Amino acid sequence: MLSYFSNPQRFDQLARTLIPIFGGLAVILLGVGVYLSFFASPPDYQQGETIRIMYVHVPAAYMAMALYAALAVASFVYFVWRHALADTAAEVIAPIGAVFTVLALFTGSLWGKPMWGTWWEWDARMTSVLVLLLVYLGYMALRAALEDAQQAARTGAILAMAGIINLVIVKFSVDWWSSLHQPASVIRFDGPTIHSSQLWPLAVMALGYTFLAGWLILYRLRSQALRRRARTLQRKREQAARAREEAVS
Amino acid sequence: MNALGAVFAREARLAWSGGGGAAGPAAFFLAAITLAPLAIGPAADLLSAVGPGIMGFAALLSVLQSADRLFGDDHGDGTAELYLLSGVSPAWLVLAKVMGQAAATLWPLPVIGCLGAMMYGVPVQPALIGALALLAAIPALSLIAGFAGALAAGIRRSGLLIALIATPMMVPVLIFAAGAGRTAFEGDERAVANLLFTLAVSLGTTALAPFGIAAAIRSRLG
Numbered sequence: 333m334l335s336y337f338s339n340p341q342r343f344d345q346l347a348r349t350l351i352p353i354f355g356g357l358a359v360i361l362l363g364v365g366v367y368l369s370f371f372a373s374p375p376d377y378q379q380g381e382t383i384r385i386m387y388v389h390v391p392a393a394y395m396a397m398a399l400y401a402a403l404a405v406a407s408f409v410y411f412v413w414r415h416a417l418a419d420t421a422a423e424v425i426a427p428i429g430a431v432f433t434v435l436a437l438f439t440g441s442l443w444g445k446p447m448w449g450t451w452w453e454w455d456a457r458m459t460s461v462l463v464l465l466l467v468y469l470g471y472m473a474l475r476a477a478l479e480d481a482q483q484a485a486r487t488g489a490i491l492a493m494a495g496i497i498n499l500v501i502v503k504f505s506v507d508w509w510s511s512l513h514q515p516a517s518v519i520r521f522d523g524p525t526i527h528s529s530q531l532w533p534l535a536v537m538a539l540g541y542t543f544l545a546g547w548l549i550l551y552r553l554r555s556q557a558l559r560r561r562a563r564t565l566q567r568k569r570e571q572a573a574r575a576r577e578e579a580v581s
Numbered sequence: 582m583n584a585l586g587a588v589f590a591r592e593a594r595l596a597w598s599g600g601g602g603a604a605g606p607a608a609f610f611l612a613a614i615t616l617a618p619l620a621i622g623p624a625a626d627l628l629s630a631v632g633p634g635i636m637g638f639a640a641l642l643s644v645l646q647s648a649d650r651l652f653g654d655d656h657g658d659g660t661a662e663l664y665l666l667s668g669v670s671p672a673w674l675v676l677a678k679v680m681g682q683a684a685a686t687l688w689p690l691p692v693i694g695c696l697g698a699m700m701y702g703v704p705v706q707p708a709l710i711g712a713l714a715l716l717a718a719i720p721a722l723s724l725i726a727g728f729a730g731a732l733a734a735g736i737r738r739s740g741l742l743i744a745l746i747a748t749p750m751m752v753p754v755l756i757f758a759a760g761a762g763r764t765a766f767e768g769d770e771r772a773v774a775n776l777l778f779t780l781a782v783s784l785g786t787t788a789l790a791p792f793g794i795a796a797a798i799r800s801r802l803g
Contacts, residue, residue, distance in 0.1 A: 463749045470746040477736045486800035487732050491746065494728065494793050498750045501782070505753035508778070509760065 340557055343417060347554040354547035361540030369533035376530070382446045387533050389439035391541040396436050396464060399429030399545060400499070403471070407492035410485060417553070419485040420560075422492060423475065424552035428545060430468040437461055456510040460503050467495045584669045585677040592681030606643040607689040613639035614697040625702050632701030633711045633762025636694040640715050641722060641755055643690060648726035648743045649733070651682055652798065656734035661798050671795035675727065676787070679794070683723040691716040703766055710772055711762025714779050718758035721783040724790035725750045731797035753782050 336342065369387035376383035403425045409418035440458060441451045452458070471491055478484035596602055617635045618628055655661040664674050695712035699705065729747035733739040761775035 463752055466745070466749045470742075470749065473742055473745055474732060477733065477739075477742055483801055487797060490793060490796050490800055491732055494750070497789070498752075501753045501785075502749065505756045505778075505782075509756040 340417075340561070344554065344557065347550050347557075351547060351550050351554065354543050354550060358540055358543040358547050361536055361543060365533055365537035365540045368536055373529050373533050379447060382443065383530070385439055385443040386530075387537045389436060389443055390534060391538040392432050392439060393436040393461065394538060395541050395545055396429060396433040396461065398542075399425055399432060400464060400468070400496070403429060404492050404496040407489035411489040411493065417557075419489070420553055420556050421549065422488060423485075424549055424556060426468055426472050426475070428548050428552075430465065430472065432541075432545070433461060433465045433468060437465065454510070456503075456506045459510070460499070460506045463502050463506070464499060467499065471495065584667065585673055588674055588677040589681035589684075592678050593685035596682050596685040603686050603689050605647055606686050607693060609646050610639050610643040610690060610693050610697075613642055614693070614700075618701070629702035629766070632698045632703040633707060633766050634759045635701070636698050636711055636715065636762060637718075637755055637759025639697075640690045640694055640718070640758075641751055644687065644719075644722040644726050645740075645744050645747060647682075647686060648730045648747065649739045650730075651679065651727050652731040652734040652794075653739060656798075656801060661734075661802060665799060665802070671798065672791035675731070675794040675798070676724075676791040679723050679727040679791075680720070683719055687719050687723060690719065698762065703762070707762055707765035707772075710765040710776065711759075714758040714761035714776050717776065717779040717783055718754045719783075721754045721779075721786040722751060724786050724794070725754070728790050728793050728797060731794045731801070734798070734801055754779065754786075757782060 365387065370384055373384075373387075375381045403422050406418045406422040406425060409415055410422060437458070440461075444453060445451050471488060474491055475484045475488045478487060614635060617631075617639070621627060621631060652661070655664070665671055667674070691712040694715045695708050698708035698711050703711070725747050726743065728750070729743040730739070732746060733742045736742060757775050757779040761772050761779060764770075764775055765772035
C-alpha cells in the first residue's frame with residue numbers, strides 16, 4: 333500500500349478523483365449539519381440556545397486532536413520508510429490542525445462565557461488544548477527555520493513523534509494539576525449521555541469537519557507535489573540552458 | 582565508560598571556562614525572582630502563596646536561557662560528527678554531555694530556590710521540599726532543553742525556537758516540581774506524591790530523551 337503510492341503519478345490520479353468527492357461531501361454534510369444544529373434541533377433544557385455552540389466546538393476539538401495523531405503517524409511513516417509523501421502530508425497537516433485548535437479554543441471560550449460565566453477557565457481540558465496549540469506552533473516554527481528540505485523533514489518527524497508521547501503525559505499531569513484546586517463553582521455539563529436529538533447534528537457536523545480536513549489535506553498535498561515537480565522541471569531547464577551556453581562559448 | 586567520563590568532564594570544564602559556569606543561570610534566576618514581587622506587589626500573604634510556584638517557573642526559564650549553547654557549538658564546529666563516528670553509543674554520549682553541563686551550571690538553582698522561597702515568606706519546610714523538587718526536576722529540564730537545542734542546533738537566533746519547542750514538553754515537570762512546594766506550603770499531604778512524580782518524570786525523561794537527542798543530532802547532519 334505504501335510503496336503503491338510512492339509513485340507520484342498514481343497518487344496524483346487518486347487525489348484528483350478524491351478531492352472533488354471529499355469537497356462535495358464536506359459541503360453537503362456541513363450544510364445539513366448547520367441546518368440540523370441551528371434550526372432543526374431543540375434548545376437544551378439546561379443550556380438553552382447556547383448548546384448550539386457545541387455543534388461547532390466539539391468537532392473542532394476532535395479534529396485538533398485527530399489531526400495531531402495523523403501528523404504523528406505520518407511522521408512515523410516518514411521516519412521509518414523514508415516515504416516522501418508522508419513527510420509532505422505531515423507538513424500540510426500541521427497548519428490545518430493548528431487552525432482547528434484555534435477554532436476549538438475560540439468557540440470554547442465563547443461557550444464558556446454564558447455557561448461558566450468566564451471566558452477562560454484554567455481547567456484540565458482547556459489547558460491541554462492550549463499546550464497542543466503550542467506543540468503545533470513549535471513544529472511549524474522548527475520546519476520553517478530549517479532551510480534544507482531533508483533536514484526539515486527528519487527533524488520535524490522526530491519532534492512530532494516526541495510530541496505525541498509528551499501530549500499523553502501532559503494530559504495526565506494537567507489532570508493532576510487541576511485536581512489540586514477545588515474548581516470554581518461552575519456549571520458542569522459533562523453528562524456522558526447525550527440525547528439523540530443532539531447526537532445526530534453533532535455526528536453530522538463531526539463527519540463534515542472530517543471531510544473538510546481531508547479535502548484540505550489532499551488539496552494541499554497535491555499542490556505541494558505539483559510545486560515540487562515544477563521546481564524540478566525548472567531546475568532541469570536551467571541546467572540545460574547553462575550546458576548549452578558552455579557549449580557555445 | 583572512560584569516553585563518557587571524558588565527555589562529562591569536558592562539558593563541565595567548557596561550561597566553567599567559556600560560559601561562566603554556574604554564574605549565568607544563577608544570575609538569571611536571581612534576577613527573575615527579584616522582578617516577580619515588583620510585578621505582583623509586596624503583599625506578604627500573596628507573595629508567600631505564589632512563592633513556590635514562582636521558584637519552579639523561574640528555574641525553568643533559567644534552564645532554557647542557556648539551552649542554545651549545549652548543542653549549537655557542537656553542530657557548528659564538527660564535534661557532533663565526531664561523536665557519531667566515535668563508536669560509543671550516541672545516546673550514552675549525549676546523556677553524559679547534558680549531565681556534565683547540568684552538573685556544572687545548574688547546581689545553584691535548588692539553593693537559590695530555597696533561599697528565594699524563604700525571602701517570599703515561605704516557611705522553611707515547604708521551601709526545602711520545593712528545593713528538593715527543583716533538584717529532582719533538573720535532569721528532566723536540562724534533557725528536554727537539550728532535545729530542543731539539538732533539534733534547533735545551528736539555526737540563527739535559535740533561543741526563541743528552543744523555548745517554543747521545549748515549553749510544552751516541560752509542562753509535566755513544572756506541574757509536579759512547583760506543585761511539590763505549593764502543596765507543602767498549603768499543608769497538603771500530596772507534597773510527597775508531587776515530589777515522587779517529579780522524580781518519576783525525571784527518570785522517564787532520562788530513559789527516553791537521550792535517544793531523541795541522538796536522533797535529532799543525526800537528523801541535523803544528514
